[in-house]
Amino acid sequence: MALLVIVGAxxxxxxxxxxxxxxxxxxxxxxxxxxxxxxLKISGVVRDPANPNGTFGLPGVNVTVQITTPDFSVSVLxxxxxxxxxxxxxxxxxxxxxxxxxxxxxxxxxxxxxxxKAV
Numbered sequence: 001m002a003l004l005v006i007v008g009a010x011x012x013x014x015x016x017x018x019x020x021x022x023x024x025x026x027x028x029x030x031x032x033x034x035x036x037x038x039x040l041k042i043s044g045v046v047r048d049p050a051n052p053n054g055t056f057g058l059p060g061v062n063v064t065v066q067i068t069t070p071d072f073s074v075s076v077l078x079x080x081x082x083x084x085x086x087x088x089x090x091x092x093x094x095x096x097x098x099x100x101x102x103x104x105x106x107x108x109x110x111x112x113x114x115x116x117k118a119v
C-alpha cells in the first residue's frame with residue numbers, strides 16, 4: 001500500500017492506494033484562518049480501506065483531535081463517526097497565533113497534521 005499526504009490551504013488528506021484506485025482514508029477540513037473567540041468547525045470523513053472505490057465511510061470509528069495552542073498547551077477533543085463516516089468537533093481559539101491540529105484515527109492507522117491561524 002502506498003501512502004501520500006496532501007496538505008492544502010483548507011484540507012489535509014491521506015490517500016492510500018489500494019490496487020490502482022486511490023482511497024482517501026482520512027480527510028480533515030478546517031479554515032486556514034479564524035477570528036479569536038469564534039467557534040471553529042473541524043470536520044472530515046473516515047473511509048473504509050476495504051472498499052476499493054472509497055464510497056463507503058466507516059461508522060462508529062473513534063476520532064481524536066489534538067490542538068496545540070501558540071503557548072504549546074494541548075487540548076484533546078474526541079468524537080465518533082456517523083453512519084456515513086463523517087465527523088466534526090468544534091474549538092474556540094482564545095488567543096491569536098498559529099494552532100497545530102493533529103487528527104488521529106487508530107482503526108485505519110492514519111494521522112493528519114495541519115494548522116490554522118487565529119487572528
